[in-house]
Amino acid sequence: MNKPEILAPAGNLEKLKTAIKFGADAVYLGGSKLNLRAFADNFTEEQLAEGVMYAHKYGKKVYVTINVFPHNSDLVGLEEYLKHLYEIGVDAIIVSDPGIIMTAREVVPDLELHLSTQANNVNWKSAVFWHKQGVKRIVLARELSLKEIKEIRNKIPETCELEAFVHGSMCMSYSGRCVLSNYMTGRDSNRGQCAQPCRYKYYLMEEKRPGQYFPVFEDDKGTYILNSKDLCMIEYIPELVEAGITSLKIEGRMKSSYYVATIVKSYRQALDSYMDNPKEYKFQKKWLENLMKVSHRIYYTGFYFGDPNKQIYETSSYIRNYDIVGIVKKYDKETNIATIEQRNKILNGDEVEVLRPEGDNFKVKLNNMKNEKGEPIDSAPVAQMIFKSEINKELNKDDMLIKSKNK
Known part of the structure; x- marks a missing residue:
C-alpha cells in the first residue's frame, strides 16, 4: 500500500506554517486570482512566494487553487498569473475549467494539474479523459462511495492520482456547483463569493396570506432542510488507504489556525499509526475527541458508506467546545x-x-x-x-x- 499524503487548507501564511508544523504533507491555498474563497485572507504574490519557500524547506508541497468557473473578464491576466506561479515553484494548480486547463498546458506545460472537485468527476472514464488532457490528479467529487472509488482506482492508469475529501464542511449542491447564493444575494459561489444561504432557516408564505409564515418540515428534527453536516472519516483510515486514495484532503481555508492544527494532527497520528503496523492498528478515541473540540457541525461519513441521511435539520449553528x-x-x-x-x-x-x-x-x-x-x-x-x-x-x-x- 502506498501511504497517502495529508493535504491541509491554508487560508493565510500563518495557517500554512501551522499545517506544516503539525504534520501536513502538502497545503492548498488561494492566490490573488481565480479561487473559490474570495473572502478568505488568501495570499499576496509576496506571501505566496514566502509560503512556497517555507514548505519546500521542510520537503512539503503547495497547491494553488484556480478553480472558479471564469467569465470572459476573469481570464484577463491569466497567462501572466500562471507563469508567476510556475516561476516561484508552486507544485501544482487545482483547476476545473477547460479553458484554464488549455491555457496552462500552453504557457506552463510543466506545471502539474489537479482537477478540482468542482468538475464533479464521479466515474473512471471521466478520470481517464482528464488524465489524457494532462491532468495528473483527480480531486474526486464528494458524492462517491468507497466502493465506487475502488472501482475508479482499478480502471485508471497508475499514473493518475486520486484525491478525496475526508474532513470538513459539506455542500448541499453537487460538489459545490450551486447558484442559490447568486440568486438570493448576487454573490456567485462559482466565482468564490458564496454567502452560504443553504445554512438559513426557511419558511413558506402563501401569496394571499402575507405575513403568515409556515415552517418547512423535512421531518420532526427541524427545518434546516438545506444544511449539511460536517464530514469526518478519522475512524476509517484503513478503508481510505485500501481504496487507493493518493491524498486525504481536509476542508477549511476559512477556518482558524487552531482548527488546522488539531485536524491535521489527529489525521497525521491516525494515518501514521495505521501505516506503521496495519495488522495491529487500533483506532484511538483521543483522535476523535480532539476533533470534537474544534468548531464543527455534527459529524458524519458523507457518501462513503451510502448513508441516506445526507443532511442535518436541527440547527445551522456550529458546535464550539x-x-x-x-x-x-x-x-x-x-x-x-x-x-x-x-x-x-x-x-x-x-x-x-x-x-x-x-x-x-x-x-x-x-x-x-x-x-x-x-x-x-x-x-x-x-x-x-x-x-x-x-x-x-x-x-x-x-x-x-x-x-x-x-x-
Whole structure:
C-alpha cells in the first residue's frame, strides 16, 4: 500500500506554517486570482512566494487553487498569473475549467494539474479523459462511495492520482456547483463569493396570506432542510488507504489556525499509526475527541458508506467546545515564565490545554499573570496582547493554549 499524503487548507501564511508544523504533507491555498474563497485572507504574490519557500524547506508541497468557473473578464491576466506561479515553484494548480486547463498546458506545460472537485468527476472514464488532457490528479467529487472509488482506482492508469475529501464542511449542491447564493444575494459561489444561504432557516408564505409564515418540515428534527453536516472519516483510515486514495484532503481555508492544527494532527497520528503496523492498528478515541473540540457541525461519513441521511435539520449553528486562548512566544526554564500572545480572553488561574505537533495534549495552569510592563493582571482581554505567566511545565515556542468553553 502506498501511504497517502495529508493535504491541509491554508487560508493565510500563518495557517500554512501551522499545517506544516503539525504534520501536513502538502497545503492548498488561494492566490490573488481565480479561487473559490474570495473572502478568505488568501495570499499576496509576496506571501505566496514566502509560503512556497517555507514548505519546500521542510520537503512539503503547495497547491494553488484556480478553480472558479471564469467569465470572459476573469481570464484577463491569466497567462501572466500562471507563469508567476510556475516561476516561484508552486507544485501544482487545482483547476476545473477547460479553458484554464488549455491555457496552462500552453504557457506552463510543466506545471502539474489537479482537477478540482468542482468538475464533479464521479466515474473512471471521466478520470481517464482528464488524465489524457494532462491532468495528473483527480480531486474526486464528494458524492462517491468507497466502493465506487475502488472501482475508479482499478480502471485508471497508475499514473493518475486520486484525491478525496475526508474532513470538513459539506455542500448541499453537487460538489459545490450551486447558484442559490447568486440568486438570493448576487454573490456567485462559482466565482468564490458564496454567502452560504443553504445554512438559513426557511419558511413558506402563501401569496394571499402575507405575513403568515409556515415552517418547512423535512421531518420532526427541524427545518434546516438545506444544511449539511460536517464530514469526518478519522475512524476509517484503513478503508481510505485500501481504496487507493493518493491524498486525504481536509476542508477549511476559512477556518482558524487552531482548527488546522488539531485536524491535521489527529489525521497525521491516525494515518501514521495505521501505516506503521496495519495488522495491529487500533483506532484511538483521543483522535476523535480532539476533533470534537474544534468548531464543527455534527459529524458524519458523507457518501462513503451510502448513508441516506445526507443532511442535518436541527440547527445551522456550529458546535464550539474549545477556544484557542494563546500562542506561546517563548518559555524561560529558569523562572518558569511563559511569554504568551493572547487569542481569546483568558483569566489568571485558568486551566488550559497545551496543543503541540507531537504527543498528547496536557493541562497547565496560568499563575501570576502580568502585562508587558510587569504589572499584575487578572485577565488578558485585549486582542493579541502580550502577557507573561508562571507555568510549572516546560512549554515550547508556538505551543497553542486552548480552553474548554464549559469551564
